[in-house]
Amino acid sequence: MTSGTPARPRPEPGGERVVLDAGDIARATTRIAHEIIERNLGSSDVVLLGIPTRGAFLARRLGERVLRADERDVPLDTLVGTLDITLHRDDLRRRPVRAIEPTTVPAGGIDDKVVVLVDDVLYSGRTVRAALDAVSDLGRPRRVQLAVLVDRGHRELPIRADFVGKNLPTSASEHVSVRLSELDDVDEVAIGKGGDR
Amino acid sequence: MSAHRYLIRGAAPLGGDPTDLLLADGVIAATGAEAAAQAGDAQVVDAAGLVVLPGLVDLHTHLREPGREDAETVLSGTRAAAVGGFTCVHAMANTQPVADTAGVVEQVWRLGRDAGWVDVRPVGAVTVGLAGERLAELGAMADSAARVRVFSDDGVCVSDPVLMRRALEYVKAFDGVVAQHAQEPRLTEGAVMNEGVVSAELGLTGWPAVAEESIVARDVLLAEHVGSRVHICHLSTAGSVDIVRWAKSRGIQVTAEVTPHHLVLTDEIVRGYDPQFKVNPPLRTAEDVAAVRAGLADGTIDIVATDHAPHPVEDKDCEFDAAAFGMTGLETALSVVISSMVLADDVDFGWADVARTMSAAPAAIGRVADQGRPLAVGEPAHVTLVDPDARWTVVPRELRTASDNTPFAGRELPGRVVATFYGGRATVLDGVPQERTA
């Protein structure tokens, strides 16, 4: 899959501070995987839908850990999919037009399943709001949960995450960069100056 | 009367050594030192650095009156002509009603005389109503007060070979000439631009060069056969230049004109679908432009004629297919010729050639005895002063023509008409038209 998303460059040292390193991210992911199994009494009814781009990679990482922890020997694609939310965004006409990412749903669909939305950062909540709309176009899940690697606060909608890798107090004048090795050659979360880009 | 006595100081005749000219009693009364000596109370016109030319003569002007006064009138068109340096224009016959009777040509002639800006010489239609079916009363028009000598169905081609032959023969009786709009009609049905690479890409119906060349070839052979003279309007293709060159080498009495726009613009400019560039014959290729420029320089093409064709805004502010053909040209013609010929390095073309192709030769073709004369004592005082070093930007609204459809909008052009004298009266001074006071 070709993606229009460029890798996030690492700025000069000093411009940012790393708050999660590769080890932190791995531990947080593993913990969330266990929490998902625990909360849902197993994973057989669970579908992980990652929100492109980095949420999709996180969903795959979570999915691998869930299958391992739940001792299931099934293809990853039966548990994990992606959910493009572009067409449901509320800020389409405020930004340059966005490329649409693929939506892939496990063959069993989402009806009566527990859908866990996976994203890298929870901020205003608008992305999740769009994702909830997108999910309802795909079917009627029994329950929808939300897993994020980082919750940085500053919610603008009544939305909260069910599974959080790390709560990260930030100011609105800062920006949070999540880098994942699938795209960015490194696993880390960093805070820098400059607000929401 | 001092208002009609002018002492032009320091102007360069045809770009030569500067001299003085005294215009008095409608003629060039004196030149050189004599001019100042006899000047008396004449108004002095400082012409240092200016070129003086015989008043320009246009063989091909659409004044639109009668019928389309929303586009142009004899008054507005001739005032624009004076600003462009002209002292004589030939008013084309495709008015409404068509100038195909003595009555209509006399009306146009009188309107021109009353306006007083230039000598208006009506062109008579070759066929009744430009319908291409039977000859109009050419003799009556020739004998009228308008003394018509040029006959043309311009806008449409006299395509019937028998009718063309008859016309060529008939006008010999009064030393007339048929000016042919060379366009084979069947080859150009629905055509709106030159047929070639650009039309293929744009999906616009093409007007092939052969549709012009086949008529030019036929008509020079007809003229040879019947021993008549024939004039080719707005020649536009390299092939037509070759045919006319060949015909002249055989001694055929053929003359030809090229428009200013065909000296510079090519069909590439149509790519934007702007109807300001829709004209008939259409803008051709760069090779054609090179050929007509070379033909004008070597005398194969005798004259530059404007084909000034004003149209109201709504006839151009639309789809290309729906738009009218034509461009204005009276006020840009001299500058375009200076730009494309006089200042060009690849052709040998001086001020004497400008005078020949824009004054003397068109007057001779139209048999206008008192126009296009040398700048000599005793000759009629039809004189144009040009600033060769001036540069100006074409702004459609600032032109004197009643229509805005110039293809040169926004272009900077060299050379500006400073003054025009028609029969000794200053019709233009400092670039500004001078209304008649008396």
Place this chain on the structure above:
Amino acid sequence: MRHLLSAHDLSREEAVLILDTAAAMAATQQREMKKLPPLRGKTVVNLFFEDSTRTRISFEAAAKRLSADVINFSAKGSSVSKGESLKDTAQTLQAMGADAVVIRHAASGAPHRLATSGWIDAPVINAGDGKHQHPTQALLDAYTMRRHLRGEDAIGSDLAGFRVLVVGDVLHSRVARSNVDLLHTLGAHVTLVAPPTLLPVGVGTWPCEVSYDLDAAVAARPDAIMMLRVQRERMSSAGGGFFPSPQEYSRKYGLDGARLRALGPDALVMHPGPMNRGLEISAEAADSAQAVILEQVTNGVAVRMAVLYLLLAGADDRAGVSTPELVKDSV
């Protein structure tokens, strides 16, 4: 990209983006819930100066699936023949709040005039102009080819290396012009096949090959063959007398059973519709398993959804798809 006027204006990247977006749109159309929200509150005007029910319906479906409001304005038969009317009509629609104008017009360049004359501000989408261009047709053709010829690897890919025949009345065909431009941009090798009377003067400069011999072109085993509609009236002297008879045209340039077999079973058989069965294409070819003619119609909706989305969904300053920053979430 502010407007879509000509396939010639599209870069390879833009074309691939439109095809990829169309693929995403097509995927949504497999769902029970086909309606998407991104153009909610936008008004798309279908301004048709020339009859084409199928193209109009396709654009209408595309706009509605994206939640736009659609106004259909059929100017055919009204007093629209002189120029000012195009301007007045366009300005009237603008005054009614059109966010985009989809225009079909018999005059080549009419969409270009609409987009560049300052008459209106809205994006203009060319739905076919005279003998000039029909860019969404070329896009849906390319989409259909890419889907079949690239299969699983379609997303992100172009048509490099594929060979396509375009057969028939090239002279009068906006479909042919658009396809030559777009297929060339996407890397395909195009051969136009037509009698010399139905090729424009100047075709030699186009980025394609030209052949008068359909059998030889078919024998070279192209990956796809696109048959153009031929109007029967072109045979009459009044219609231009471009070929002697329908029988002769069909014999020399029609896709019949024998030529279908010579093509082999893998070549796609395409036609922009509506077809003249028995003239440019036989029933056997049109109904064969390798014909994708109906699928072209289906794909037309997805491609037009993609075009409407890319032109209309962005910010009001219309930093269109040619703007490199296709922004993703930044957090």
